[in-house]
Amino acid sequence: MKTIDAKKIFLVTGAAGFIGFHLSKELILKGAKVIGFDNMNDYYSVSLKEERLRLLGEAVKESESCGANGSFIFVKGDLKNKEEVDRVFAEYKPDIVMNLAAQAGVRYSIDNPASYIESNLIGFFNILEACRHSYDNKTEEYNGVEHLVYASSSSVYGGNTKVPFSTEDKVDEPVSLYAATKKSNELMAHAYSKLYGIPSTGLRFFTVYGPLGRPDMALFKFTDKIMAGKPIQIYNNGDMKRDFTYIDDIVTGILNILPNAPEDNGKGARYKVYNIGNNHPEPLMDMVTFLEEALGVTANKEFLPMQAGDVYQTYADVTELERDFGFKPATSLKDGINSFVRWYKDYYKIG
16 A cells, blocks of 8 residues: 655645644645645634634644645635636646545535535536646656546435445435535546546545534534534434544544555556444444533533434445555544534633
8 A cells, every 4th residue: 555655746636624634734744735626615713724824834834844845835715716726736736636625515415506616516527637738648648647536425315215225225315415515526427537537535424524524524513502502403303323534533534545546447447445334333422421521611502303305324434444454444533522512612712
């Protein structure tokens, strides 16, 4: 198994986002040159995204001080703008592309579908086209992108009731437009791999959480409301389970996969999809209990019915991830929440 080659140039889209920040930081500390691309939209706090970029600057200094000499170049741009995407590829000539930029959120997709089409479909198409044109059709060799890795989601499993969710399961019944766009990304990547030889790997992430996380995710929202003395909304009357996956485990999984492009799958495509989840679904109410303990505050709770687009349970089968890379996420939910709360109190200066 190959490890990260610091001589390679890594393009990380969504670099100011939650996963993009943590991945970029680790690549920088390993001495890699990272090109960060992000549109800095206001779907959630821009100041949090700016803080992540500031910390990436600190990571460059740390890398330089220990002789690793990692670097970070930030490009503000939007995936739906083909000219901007093509310009980044032409100027920086990335060897490996990690596409994390996307419009996230299941519930947001119900009221704002157009933003998902623009970012998750048109934007991903522009990435695929840029990768395609780094391919030399005359020599049938790459002169640019060696591996395209992209974020999919556990949401593609929709209302599947068989658990754990396996990448071999059918995923033809999405229950949100967000999920449909992620499944579409997988199909598009397969077609481009088959037609143009682009090695691609899709990663189905399961409920990622941790320091500097997304404010629209349950853990962050609950913490905000508890600290403000407001009630938290708990759907399906609390009868839900999630395969909560700590950010460090997600990043370790990605770092294992980035330098290891898939071989031909026997059908003429260098294409693979992995689940990255904790392989241990936790009751939602356990998450609330761990959060209350970490904060030292009992939450006011408002129990509500299941929401449109939501599912009862997520549960990742990570057999293939463990087989191919000797790794599976293992951070306990309690430990991960404690880490998040420590960051939260420090960031918001709560004594």
